Amino acid sequence: MAQTLSLSDRIRSRRPLIIIAVIQIVLLTFIATWVMDIVIVEDTREVVDGVETITFRREMIGDPLLFALAAIGMSLPLLSKRLRREPVMMLAVQLAIVALLIFVLWPVAQVFAEGFQATEVGEGFSLEHFQRLFAKPMVARATRNTLWLGILSATLSTIIGAVVAYALTLTDIPWKRWLRILVVLTLISPPFAVSFAFILLFGRRGLITYDILGIQEWSIYGPDGIILVQLISNIPLAVLILMAVFASMNRDLEDAAEDLGAKTFRVLRTITFPLVTPALLTAWLLNFISSISDFGNPMLIGSGFQLLAPQAYIQRVELFDPELSAALAMLLVIPALIAFALQHQISNRRSYVTITGGARTGHVRNLPGWFKWPLFSIVLFLGLFNLLLYGSIFVGALVNNWGFDYTPTTRNLEALLVTADQLGNSLFVSVVAGVLGGLIGIVLAWLVSRDRFPGRGALDFSGTLMYAIPGTVVGIGFIIAFNAAPYLLTGTFGIIIIAYAFRRLPVALRSGVAGEKQIDPHLEEASLDLGASRPRTFAKITFPLLRTAFLAGVIYIFIRSMTDLSAAVFLSSAKTQLFTVQMFNVMIRGTPSAAAAFAALLIVIILLALAVLGRVTGKSFVDLFRIT
Amino acid sequence: MTEFATAEIRLENLSKHFKDVVAVDDVNLEVEAGSLVCLLGPSGCGKTTTLRMIAGFEDPTSGSIFIGDEDVTELAPYARPSAMVFQSYALFPHMSVYENVAYGLKARRTPKDEIPGKVQEALALMELEGQEEKSPPQLSGGQQQRVALARALVIRPKVLLFDEPLSNLDAQLRVRMRSELRDIQHRLGITSVYVTHDQEEAFSIADLVAIMNKGKLTQLGSPIDLYQRPADRFVAEFVGLSNVVPAELLGSNDRGADIRVFGQEIHSLQPPADPNGPISVVLRPEAIGITGGDDGGIPARVRSLAYVGPLLRYTVAVESDGTEIMVDLSNPSSEEFYEEGAAVSLELPKEVPALLS
Numbered sequence: 001m002a003q004t005l006s007l008s009d010r011i012r013s014r015r016p017l018i019i020i021a022v023i024q025i026v027l028l029t030f031i032a033t034w035v036m037d038i039v040i041v042e043d044t045r046e047v048v049d050g051v052e053t054i055t056f057r058r059e060m061i062g063d064p065l066l067f068a069l070a071a072i073g074m075s076l077p078l079l080s081k082r083l084r085r086e087p088v089m090m091l092a093v094q095l096a097i098v099a100l101l102i103f104v105l106w107p108v109a110q111v112f113a114e115g116f117q118a119t120e121v122g123e124g125f126s127l128e129h130f131q132r133l134f135a136k137p138m139v140a141r142a143t144r145n146t147l148w149l150g151i152l153s154a155t156l157s158t159i160i161g162a163v164v165a166y167a168l169t170l171t172d173i174p175w176k177r178w179l180r181i182l183v184v185l186t187l188i189s190p191p192f193a194v195s196f197a198f199i200l201l202f203g204r205r206g207l208i209t210y211d212i213l214g215i216q217e218w219s220i221y222g223p224d225g226i227i228l229v230q231l232i233s234n235i236p237l238a239v240l241i242l243m244a245v246f247a248s249m250n251r252d253l254e255d256a257a258e259d260l261g262a263k264t265f266r267v268l269r270t271i272t273f274p275l276v277t278p279a280l281l282t283a284w285l286l287n288f289i290s291s292i293s294d295f296g297n298p299m300l301i302g303s304g305f306q307l308l309a310p311q312a313y314i315q316r317v318e319l320f321d322p323e324l325s326a327a328l329a330m331l332l333v334i335p336a337l338i339a340f341a342l343q344h345q346i347s348n349r350r351s352y353v354t355i356t357g358g359a360r361t362g363h364v365r366n367l368p369g370w371f372k373w374p375l376f377s378i379v380l381f382l383g384l385f386n387l388l389l390y391g392s393i394f395v396g397a398l399v400n401n402w403g404f405d406y407t408p409t410t411r412n413l414e415a416l417l418v419t420a421d422q423l424g425n426s427l428f429v430s431v432v433a434g435v436l437g438g439l440i441g442i443v444l445a446w447l448v449s450r451d452r453f454p455g456r457g458a459l460d461f462s463g464t465l466m467y468a469i470p471g472t473v474v475g476i477g478f479i480i481a482f483n484a485a486p487y488l489l490t491g492t493f494g495i496i497i498i499a500y501a502f503r504r505l506p507v508a509l510r511s512g513v514a515g516e517k518q519i520d521p522h523l524e525e526a527s528l529d530l531g532a533s534r535p536r537t538f539a540k541i542t543f544p545l546l547r548t549a550f551l552a553g554v555i556y557i558f559i560r561s562m563t564d565l566s567a568a569v570f571l572s573s574a575k576t577q578l579f580t581v582q583m584f585n586v587m588i589r590g591t592p593s594a595a596a597a598f599a600a601l602l603i604v605i606i607l608l609a610l611a612v613l614g615r616v617t618g619k620s621f622v623d624l625f626r627i628t
Numbered sequence: 629m630t631e632f633a634t635a636e637i638r639l640e641n642l643s644k645h646f647k648d649v650v651a652v653d654d655v656n657l658e659v660e661a662g663s664l665v666c667l668l669g670p671s672g673c674g675k676t677t678t679l680r681m682i683a684g685f686e687d688p689t690s691g692s693i694f695i696g697d698e699d700v701t702e703l704a705p706y707a708r709p710s711a712m713v714f715q716s717y718a719l720f721p722h723m724s725v726y727e728n729v730a731y732g733l734k735a736r737r738t739p740k741d742e743i744p745g746k747v748q749e750a751l752a753l754m755e756l757e758g759q760e761e762k763s764p765p766q767l768s769g770g771q772q773q774r775v776a777l778a779r780a781l782v783i784r785p786k787v788l789l790f791d792e793p794l795s796n797l798d799a800q801l802r803v804r805m806r807s808e809l810r811d812i813q814h815r816l817g818i819t820s821v822y823v824t825h826d827q828e829e830a831f832s833i834a835d836l837v838a839i840m841n842k843g844k845l846t847q848l849g850s851p852i853d854l855y856q857r858p859a860d861r862f863v864a865e866f867v868g869l870s871n872v873v874p875a876e877l878l879g880s881n882d883r884g885a886d887i888r889v890f891g892q893e894i895h896s897l898q899p900p901a902d903p904n905g906p907i908s909v910v911l912r913p914e915a916i917g918i919t920g921g922d923d924g925g926i927p928a929r930v931r932s933l934a935y936v937g938p939l940l941r942y943t944v945a946v947e948s949d950g951t952e953i954m955v956d957l958s959n960p961s962s963e964e965f966y967e968e969g970a971a972v973s974l975e976l977p978k979e980v981p982a983l984l985s
Contacts, residue, residue: 082687085704522718525685528705529712530732530783540731544722 019087023094024074031070031098036062037486062486066106073097076455083453088535093453096444100462103502107477108333108469114480115330118323133327142306143331146292149223149307150335153230154288158280160231161238164379166272168239169246171367173376180243182383184236185390188606190563190580192296193599195229196587197389199301200396200596205403207392221303229297232389234290235382238283245279264371278346285343289336293470295566300587308332309472313569316476326480329473340468393603396596403592412597419582419598426579427605429496430561437501438554441508442546446538448509449516450524460509467506474503475570491573499571500561507560508553515549516542548617555613559606634818635696635709635786636661637682642691644677651677653843654691659836662817664810665848666830669840670866675823676791678840682821683789684708695787706735711785715792717776719764725751725775726760732783750782753812769797773805777812788813790822794829806833827867831855839863856981857898864910864984871911871953872984877903885983889976890926890946898982908984913956917975918942920966925973928953930966940964944972 043057077083077093084090118133134140167173168180186194202209202220209215220228249272257271273280295309302310308328316325367375396402400409416423441463448460466474478499482489489495523545527537543550565580572578583598613619637659644652652674659665667675680686682693684705692701700708711732719728729747738746751757754774764772773793780788793809794802810833813820824830830837831851838848839862847859858864861872878886880899887896889909900907919925928944931952935941940957953974957964966972 085702520716520718522714522716523720525683525705526712526714526718526779527720527731527735528685529683529708529710530735530779531706532731532735533706536735541720 016085016087020078020084020090023087023091027074027091027094027098028071032067035066035070035102035486036060036064039485061484063106066102069106070098070101073101073455076458077453080453082451086534088533089447089451092443093447093455093459096440096447096459096463097455099440100459100502103498104462104466104505107474107481108465110480111326111329111333111473111477114323114326116327118327133331136324138306138311139324139328139331142308142311142328145223145306146308146332147335149226149230150288150292153227153234153291154284156227157231157234157287158238158284160378160382161235161283162242162273162276162280163375164235164382165239165242165246167375167379169243170249171372171375173372173379175380179379179383182386183239183379185383185386186233187236187240188559188603188610189390190296190565190583190599190602192300192565192584192587193393193603194233194389195225195297195301196592196595196599197392198225198229198232200392200402200592201388203403203592205592207402210403219303221301223302223305225301225303226294226298226305226307229301230291230294232386233294233297234287237290238287241283241286242276242279245276249275264368281346282343285339285346288339289468289470292332292336293472293566295470295472295569296584299584309470309566312472312476313566317569322480326476329470329476332470333468333473336468336470340465344464390603393596393599396593397600399593401591401593402596412593415594416597416601419579422577422579422582423601425493425577426562429493429500429576429578430558432493433497433500433504433561434554434556434558436497437505437557438508438550440501441505441553442512442543442550443538444505444509445512445516445546445549446542449513450521463509464506466503469503471503471564471566472570474499475567478567479570490571491575493576496568496571496576496578499567500557500564503567504557504560507556508550511549511553511556512546515546519545548619551613551617552619555609559609562605562609563602632784632816632818633786634661634816636694637787637819637821638694639678639682640692640694642678642681642693643689644674644681644686645689650843652681652688655840655843655845657838657845657848659819659821661819663835664813664820664822664833666822666824666834666837667840668824668827668830668837668866671825673840674843675825675840679712679789679791679821679823682787683710683712709786710789711780711783711787712789712791713773713776713780713793715795717764717772717796719772719775719779721764723763724760725756725762725764725767728764728775729779729782732779736783746782750778753781754778770801770805773797777809781812781816781818786819788818788820790820792824793822795824795826802829809833831867839866841866858910858982858984861908861984871913871916872908873911873951873953875907875909875983877907887983890948890951890974892926892976894976895979896981896983897979900983901985905985909980910982910984911953911976911980913941913954914939914958915977916953916955918944918955918957918964918966919973919975920963921971921973923973923975925975928972928974930968930970930972932968933966942966942972944974946974 038058038060040056041059043055045055046053074094074097076097077090082089083093134143164183168176168183173179198220199206201207202225204210204216204219206220209218209220219225253275254267254271257267262270292307293309294307295313298305298307298310299313308331312325312328312332315321315328397412398408398410399405400407400411444459444463448456448463469477478495479490481487482495489498519542523541524537527541528534532540563580565584568578568581569584572581579598579602583595583602586598587595610620637657639655639657642652642655642657643650655674655678657665667678669675677686681688684700684703684707688701692699694700695709720731723731726747729750730743733743733746747760748757751760754777756771756774756778759767759771759775764775767775776793790809794805797805806829822830822833831854834851836848836850837854839846839854841862847854847863849857854863854867858867864870864872873889875887875889877900878888878893880886880896880903882899883897885896885899887894887907887909889911894909896909917925927947929947931943931945933940933942936956938958940960942955942957944953944955945951946953955974
């Protein structure tokens with residue numbers, strides 16, 4: 001009995017290598033036929049005695065470099081003895097590597113490749129090329145503006161966010177429960193809805209500026225407006241990051257400082273803020289990325305103020321200069337990547353806040369009135385302001401023509417019926433991208449958080465990288481990478497779905513990794529030990545336990561895809577029109593009320609998606625957007 | 629639950645390195661078919677890593693693992709004929725008790741109609757009838773432990789692996805489960821490896837105890853062997869014999885040795901391994917007599933006294949050189965209470981089993 005069993009086990013131990021070898025051949029063949037193609041092209045054409053002779057030759061098109069990179073990437077996990085024993089794990093890791101290579105690294109690399117062509121020099125990497133690029137006044141100006149705007153916007157939103165987060169967690173101001181929701185409300189809106197609401201309220205025919213205050217000379221359009229809008233959009237992110245930190249801070253330290261004779265401000269300055277410095281830096285860097293990536297708001301409200309993201313779009317789509325567009329995109333990626341790398345560094349370092357276990361946290365201080373009420377006013381103002389912005393969108397949708405005629409009507413809502421097709425497209429694309437991205441995220445999280453294998457760090461990094469890549473760059477990268485034969489993805493739903501799924505992958509991945517950390521690793525081991533294979537263990541144990549994390553990832557990607565504009569303007573086509581693109585056009589060319597109806601509908605859809613999330617998982621939208 | 633095709637386990641030159649750290653260092657161990665061997669040692673000694681290598685969760689850096697005649701070193705965990713009981717039980721929280729126990733059978737493609745019978749048999753063995761539909765968090769710690777064991781036994785492994793299975797239970801339950809585990813293991817006659825850091829647990833449950841320290845297997849022996857003839861100071865102290873004092877060799881032959889400790893002459897039943905090197909002797913705390921005043925024994929002074937369970941434990945300092953000695957009294961009478969600072973007299977045992985080199 002023991003003998004026969006051991007024999008069959010021995011065969012079983014050899015079998016993996018054969019299966020893996022077969023997988024390699026199939027996978028490589030598949031990639032080869034996908035990224036390369038052989039076409040027959042006309043070679044010569046001769047006319048002899050009135051008879052025309054055409055000779056053809058075969059020519060290879062596509063990206064042999066990409067194929068080579070994929071082959072190299074695939075060979076990395078082959079080094080792992082553990083993976084060699086388990087063909088399914090090997091396949092999963094190799095597929096992940098290939099997918100991230102083709103759909104994350106390759107498109108971004110294409111932006112650089114084409115960006116360098118715009119510097120009109122062929123070979124090599126040199127600062128000279130950049131000098132030549134900056135010699136163009138528009139490029140230099142857009143870069144300068146973008147960086148200044150990013151620094152200013154990130155600094156202000158972090159400072160205000162810190163004050164608001166402090167007030168909402170560690171003080172005894174009233175109505176905290178409601179204010180917490182109100183101040184982060186703009187997280188769930190389509191990014192450019194804020195600037196649209198600003199136009200409704202403070203624009204040339206704005207309700208407050210024109211109708212109430214009667215101002216006509218001043219306008220919201222321009223750099224001031226962009227900063228205001230970005231503040232309103234970005235403060236919630238800073239608030240969320242810092243609220244989490246303030247709430248988990250050891251309050252004994254502050255009490256100790258006070259006990260030693262420090263007054264309120266001294267305690268804040270010498271204890272509280274030094275402790276939260278890593279979180280402040282994180283908030284700053286993420287808001288910096290968000291600000292320089294911003295496309296919709298500057299397009300709507302910027303009034304020609306030159307910034308990299310909108311210029312990259314204008315150069316390509318309106319002025320037909322794809323090389324310059326790629327160069328601008330490249331200049332946009334560089335600071336974003338630097339900020340991302342710094343953020344990565346900070347989050348890997350041990351934070352002061354989490355060292356002390358079992359410490360007293362979240363204790364609310366009684367503040368002196370002169371300090372408490374100004375704080376309360378700031379938070380209340382922000383909360384009410386957000387409410388006003390949302391209110392104006394919903395009211396705007398229900399009046400005849402905002403700015404001119406405020407009689408109630410449903411005609412704007414009825415007009416939405418015309419865009420049923422675009423709405424259907426957007427829903428379809430977002431649902432598929434959500435499920436696809438959520439699945440990839442959860443599998444990737446499983447791979448990177450359990451076993452050690454060569455290339456695991458690179459896999460994790462590539463999976464998170466897209467967080468730093470502005471949507472404009474994603475759009476341009478995908479167009480450049482997959483426009484030509486043999487891919488021919490341009491103009492299909494496929495390219496939009498893939499772009500969205502991989503663009504928002506980082507949050508699904510982090511959500512999955514956080515979920516994995518909650519699960520006792522012994523559960524998976526117990527399953528393996530009882531004889532279940534890796535895939536079975538994943539299907540029966542890991543995935544069911546990660547259901548919440550998976551769903552959070554799916555809903556997040558769904559919402560972000562529904563509200564995306566910056567990548568959509570490049571990727572959607574006549575056959576694949578998207579709702580946000582249509583909405584954007586109406587905002588620029590239609591009446592404010594017609595556009596408000598679009599924005600209102602989008603907000604309702606997002607709220608529904610969040611309600612589903614809350615129903616199924618018990619998570620609130622605040623949990624969903626908490627990424628650090 | 630009778631016909632278990634059990635098999636012996638053999639570890640040959642097994643080593644595991646984590647980067648620079650040597651977690652397991654050249655371990656050789658044979659676990660006889662049907663016996664229970666405890667891996668005992670302080671945390672970080674490599675006992676859990678060794679167990680996880682047997683289960684297949686860690687790859688050995690070098691060496692091989694045999695279960696029966698079969699080299700399983702290269703097999704994935706799910707292809708090995710072993711089953712593990714985890715410290716955290718690792719019961720699947722999203723499945724009922726029944727589904728937990730049936731899990732391994734389904735994974736191993738047991739014919740569908742055989743599964744209910746086998747599950748019921750395993751549940752009956754662990755006295756879990758009627759708990760089938762409960763979910764693990766609804767059960768007490770002891771019941772969860774039984775489910776974990778039923779789940780491991782139902783797949784009829786050749787080898788059972790226990791990773792500190794009792795450490796999440798309270799003290800009383802731990803003692804009861806210990807003997808229950810032992811009974812079941814005996815009854816089924818299934819080869820088992822049991823990891824613990826609790827000396828008492830190891831000694832009460834194991835046929836043989838393997839003491840590990842810093843990745844090395846220091847000594848393998850029956851509880852009595854280890855207690856009477858510890859191989860070195862570490863083993864002596866780890867099994868709870870904490871008086872290791874230097875001794876002077878007076879003379880030795882094949883059958884034993886005469887030594888002098890604190891001026892008293894005593895006899896060792898074994899000669900020292902190295903007659904020329906320094907030697908020390910293990911004095912069991914309960915083997916030392918203690919009397920008040922100057923009673924002709926070794927003069928000493930009480931440093932502290934405390935109750936350790938039912939024992940009264942004195943720590944005394946020998947007057948001549950200040951060496952601290954522990955003395956245990958199991959049933960002290962009222963005149964055997966000596967206060968801190970009191971002068972006492974120690975009486976050493978006339979015979980010790982062995983010497984340390």
